Amino acid sequence: MSFSAFVLLSTTCVLAQSKYMTRNGLVRFEAEGPIKDDIKAVNNQAGCILDASTGDILFKIPIKSFVFKKALMQEHFNENYMESHKFPTAELKGKIEGFKPAVLQKSGVQQVMVSGKMTLHGVTRDIREPGTMEVKDGKILLRADFGVALADYGISIPKMVEDKLAKVAQVNLSIDLAPTGQ
Amino acid sequence: MKKLFRFILVFMLLGIIGIGVYRYLMRANDPMNGQKADYQVLAHEWVEEFKINEQAANQKYLGRIVEVKGVVREVLRDSLGGMNVILESGDSFMGVNCSMESGEVAPQEDSDTIMLRGEFTALSLDVCMARCVRISLPK
Numbered sequence: 001m002s003f004s005a006f007v008l009l010s011t012t013c014v015l016a017q018s019k020y021m022t023r024n025g026l027v028r029f030e031a032e033g034p035i036k037d038d039i040k041a042v043n044n045q046a047g048c049i050l051d052a053s054t055g056d057i058l059f060k061i062p063i064k065s066f067v068f069k070k071a072l073m074q075e076h077f078n079e080n081y082m083e084s085h086k087f088p089t090a091e092l093k094g095k096i097e098g099f100k101p102a103v104l105q106k107s108g109v110q111q112v113m114v115s116g117k118m119t120l121h122g123v124t125r126d127i128r129e130p131g132t133m134e135v136k137d138g139k140i141l142l143r144a145d146f147g148v149a150l151a152d153y154g155i156s157i158p159k160m161v162e163d164k165l166a167k168v169a170q171v172n173l174s175i176d177l178a179p180t181g182q
Numbered sequence: 183m184k185k186l187f188r189f190i191l192v193f194m195l196l197g198i199i200g201i202g203v204y205r206y207l208m209r210a211n212d213p214m215n216g217q218k219a220d221y222q223v224l225a226h227e228w229v230e231e232f233k234i235n236e237q238a239a240n241q242k243y244l245g246r247i248v249e250v251k252g253v254v255r256e257v258l259r260d261s262l263g264g265m266n267v268i269l270e271s272g273d274s275f276m277g278v279n280c281s282m283e284s285g286e287v288a289p290q291e292d293s294d295t296i297m298l299r300g301e302f303t304a305l306s307l308d309v310c311m312a313r314c315v316r317i318s319l320p321k
Binding site (some may be wrong): 021023024026042044045046047049060061062063064065067069070071072074078084085088089174176 | 206207208209210211240245262266279281301304306307308
């Protein structure tokens with residue numbers, strides 16, 4: 001999405017009452033193969049906007065904000081696999097299926113299904129993943145765990161590290177959305 | 183005797199190389215405190231630069247160490263104990279989003295003018311920087 005289109009969406013979100021957002025969503029990533037090597041990273045700069053009148057949702061995640069324990073692993077992740085110099089962000093643009101504003105009045109954890117288009121490493125694919133949603137203290141808490149097959153997004157694994165790196169990375173999203181500005 | 187000496191020497195040499203390789207592979211990210219900045223910017227001017235030409239700004243700053251000066255708009259915490267400092271940019275929505283190194287002390291919201299050093303990572307909802315540390319304001 002171009003910056004101008006993004007700003008337009010963002011501005012619309014600020015003006016409308018029904019928008020929820022976060023600037024510090026948590027994304028955890030794990031891609032350990034059969035040989036354990038602590039291939040894990042955390043990112044606390046996932047941006048997310050939810051239109052609570054339609055269920056439309058947008059995630060934007062800076063790839064270089066993933067922090068690994070080992071610097072070398074972080075370098076390989078950015079330079080060899082994600083090529084973050086060419087593809088600095090990952091994006092998910094979609095919808096919470098069957099979303100109606102009335103669900104925000106319900107208490108407790110609700111099962112939801114998010115479908116849409118995910119762009120990673122410059123490749124856009126349709127996705128449909130389950131998650132949970134909970135309304136608590138005026139915030140919407142979204143949680144999801146899903147796998148991302150690296151090959152689907154054109155991320156190739158060199159033979160040398162095949163045993164260390166999982167073919168399907170596990171991604172955990174923990175997003176607390178607050179009402180925008182108003 | 184000579185053979186034994188040679189064996190010990192080779193063994194020690196291999197040991198030293200092994201420790202060096204291990205330390206290289208296991209090293210953590212270089213602390214941001216000791217790094218030299220590639221750019222010094224003001225938060226509001228920096229965000230404006232992205233608004234004018236996102237692609238050019240991305241190319242210029244991606245992966246670079248930047249020192250940014252601005253007024254603290256908001257301090258955010260996450261469930262893992264992480265802290266993000268959002269600097270005011272003059273834009274009602276976008277700011278400079280700095281993910282702080284662990285151990286950094288939270289600045290005061292709305293009043294503090296501070297300078298942060300970190301690595302620019304991308305434009306998301308904000309201009310994002312990772313591994314940020316607070317540094318002294320130049321006199």
